Amino acid sequence: xxxxxGLGNPGLxxxxxxxxxxxxxxDKIAEEYHIAVDTxxxxxxxxxxxxxxxxxxxxxxxxxxxxxxxxxxxxxDYYKVDEETDLIVIYDDISLDVGQLxxxxxxxxxxxxxxxxxxxxxxxxxxxxxxxGVGEKPRGYDLADYVLGHFEGEDKEKMEEAYEKAVxxxxxxxxxxxxxxxxxxxxxx
Numbered sequence: 688x689x690x691x692x693g694l695g696n697p698g699l700x701x702x703x704x705x706x707x708x709x710x711x712x713x714d715k716i717a718e719e720y721h722i723a724v725d726t727x728x729x730x731x732x733x734x735x736x737x738x739x740x741x742x743x744x745x746x747x748x749x750x751x752x753x754x755x756x757x758x759x760x761x762x763x764d765y766y767k768v769d770e771e772t773d774l775i776v777i778y779d780d781i782s783l784d785v786g787q788l789x790x791x792x793x794x795x796x797x798x799x800x801x802x803x804x805x806x807x808x809x810x811x812x813x814x815x816x817x818x819x820g821v822g823e824k825p826r827g828y829d830l831a832d833y834v835l836g837h838f839e840g841e842d843k844e845k846m847e848e849a850y851e852k853a854v855x856x857x858x859x860x861x862x863x864x865x866x867x868x869x870x871x872x873x874x875x876x
Contacts, residue, residue: 688742689861690762691716692731694778694801696835697749705821706834708846709777710747712819712853717745719854729761741861755801756808763809770809775860776816777853778802779834783820786845788852788872791816792865815865817856819849 693709701707717724722736724745731746744766748758763770778801783789793813796802806812822842824833838846852872859868 688744688766688768689773689775690744690746690759690766690768691775691857692746692748692755692759692762692777694752694755694776695747696751697732697747701835703837704835705779705781705838706752708779708819708821708850711846712777712817712850712857713745713747715850716854716857729765730758731762733762738861739858743861752801752804754804756804756806759805760808771811771813772815774814775857776802776805776814777857778816778818779821780818781821781823781830781834783818783822784875785820785822785838785842786849787820787875788849788856789818789820790856790860790865790869790872791818815860817853817860819846819853821846 693713695707695710713724717734720736720738722734722745724732724734724747726733730750731748734745736743746762748755750758763774768774778799792815795812796806824830856868856872
């Protein structure tokens with residue numbers, strides 16, 4: 688079994704924001720594989736399903752971004768998965784261009800509070816992550832205002848393509864093709 692988590696903030700006012708791209712990818716996966724993500728459990732909205740023969744739990748933590756690790760710790764413990772091989776975390780990254788993907792098997796939080804929380808609750812940084820670029824904060828902007836802002840124009844289109852690529856990357860990871868996914872998606876442009 689795999690746990691696929693998209694990070695974000697619960698509530699209508701956060702829908703479609705840069706900080707909620709993880710939720711958006713989970714919604715895309717759920718739609719494509721007909722998985723209802725509507726059960727409240729482990730401080731998350733979850734859905735159980737099958738992707739290419741692999742049993743999966745799709746999860747959108749409802750703890751707010753900065754406490755994501757609390758929900759993920761509960762999920763990992765309850766389903767008894769090896770977080771180094773069976774956990775995939777999808778989230779936004781301001782150090783990447785809009786729509787660019789970067790897949791990593793481990794690493795630091797890079798200033799992302801949701802990832803800091805996960806690393807703190809798991810006690811290590813060795814879990815698969817799919818980062819989706821939301822673009823660098825413009826000079827003079829407050830970081831919180833920027834990541835809680837919405838995509839517009841061309842950026843919206845780039846993000847739709849990025850969500851499709853993220854779904855492909857998840858499928859590749861389920862099949863054990865993480866290195867191939869990294870080679871395919873970690874390129875710029």
